[in-house]
Amino acid sequence: MTKQQIFIFGAGYSGRAFARANRDADTTIFGTTRSLEKFAALRQAGIVPLRFDGTLTSEIGDALGKTTHLVVSVAPDEAGDPVLGAAREVIAANIPELEWIAYLSTVGVYGDHGGHWVDEAAECRPVSKRSVMRVAAEQDWLKLGHDVGRPVAILRLSGIYGPGRNALVNLENGTARRLVKPGQVFNRIHCDDIAGTLWHLAEGNRGGIFNVTDDLPAPPQDVVAYAARLMGIEPPPEIPFETAQLSPMARSFYGENKRVTNAAIKAAGYGFRFPDYRSALDAMWASGDWRDGEARSPMKRS
Template sequence: MHNHIIGFGDIGQRVAKLELARGHQVSTILRNKARIDAVNNSGIDVTYADLDLPDTLHRQLPQQTRVFYFAPPPATGTADSCMENWLNSIKNITPAKIIYISTTGIYGDCQGQWVDEQHPPNPTTDRAKRRLSAENQLAKWGQIRTVPIIRLRVPGIYHPSTLPIISLQRGRPILRSEDAPYSNRIHADDLAQICLAAADHGVAGNVYNVADNDTSSMSNYFIKIAYAFGLPKPLEISWEEAKLELSPTMISYLQESRRISNRKMISQLGVKLLYPTLDDGLRCLGKSATAQPPAFL
């Protein structure tokens, strides 16, 4: 089976490793030419392409290739032109299935309510609107071409290199716990196996919310990481202070509160989470703030 990965970052590399271990063929595209030889030498077929440059998207994939689309949208605007460019480049190809990583951010602020896949999208940030743009483009394209599209709506992804260790070491404050909204997350290893489960068992046209079983708050996330790594508990500040001291991006995250239901993911995809809680994930990561980079980097 041939699998093509668009967006060869951390999750793309984890999925590639899993597919290679299953004896499947894997290909990808890279815009960083300096990485191509190293990735080719790992057994992955790599060609140069840049989703922002349509003229570079000339790779012809085998028919019935499974595609994992993990590439982020552009950094600005409310539409995903990268998705548009890629779909235009495969007019003569019929993939077996396309698995797309979207974001739970497209639900917007749900005021702490539980959110399943029936909840209507209501994105409030441009980054979430870009993701919804990509979802809609894919869904329409899949209907026209009768290609199964699986959308995974994913919350914050954590692994060793994304933990806020430096922020905690520098003593940056967090929003006080009683004001902190609900947030959700998933360990990178779990997300990789969920992507494969979606490719193997996902129902055409379906959306699956992705999350572990441990809905809590962003403040609780920082506090637990500080404890796990032997760092001082961060100072908790009020909303008024947070607006002055925290970054605009962090403030935008803190202005949305939702609890993501993973019931459909568990029941339909047959996923058994490796790290069902944040505590499980942190125990796996250990006490070190550093980790070996993925082999393909």
């Protein structure tokens, strides 16, 4: 049996959560970052760090040559997918042990559906330029998988949160706001469920498109209010969306309104650790790990 070796292009917040969930001492995980200053954080998560700035180095090429499972969490740019731009030929021809590819995308590819439910068969009608590029990147990875005869799992993620990135932290540091746009809802996903989903799909080398998101699309102001109740403090006042001072990117998020179902990944056998923001905030508050996502002990895989 081939020894499992995992390579993560873009070992950021989600990639490090995935690596921390590794339970096999014989599994080696390589991961890239653009910054040498982040090497320590990668090592702490159990990742052998490598620098990737869009150019394929000999160290990356050597690690890819023995990779069995490839996870890609790098956003595309106007030139296309940076990983494919640098490594398409190597992935296509020089990774003999490769069994499975995962590409982390976004539910933003669906665009606006007026608050209605969408599943993986829904029309992709992205609004923002970044989501248009994501749709193209998804298709490029699916085509590569088809060309090399390897399964590709596309994970469409909703708003990512977890220890170090959540409403509790925002309340503590004074950045939490309760913006109110009537009828607006968002889905969310805890980083541990991104990790759990990746391991679940990798263990079966399962391909396909999956929404990786919680059970409870909810107004963003409700999340802040719930976190404030846990902390025993008054929530910040509500701010009408029309009068809020927002960056163009932040405002663009409110231009898309949909409820995203996770039925497909559940049908594939995955059980969510945190099916909604309440259970996640409750757990983080009770454990006290809500402030720092990097200092946690590794999580258990389901």
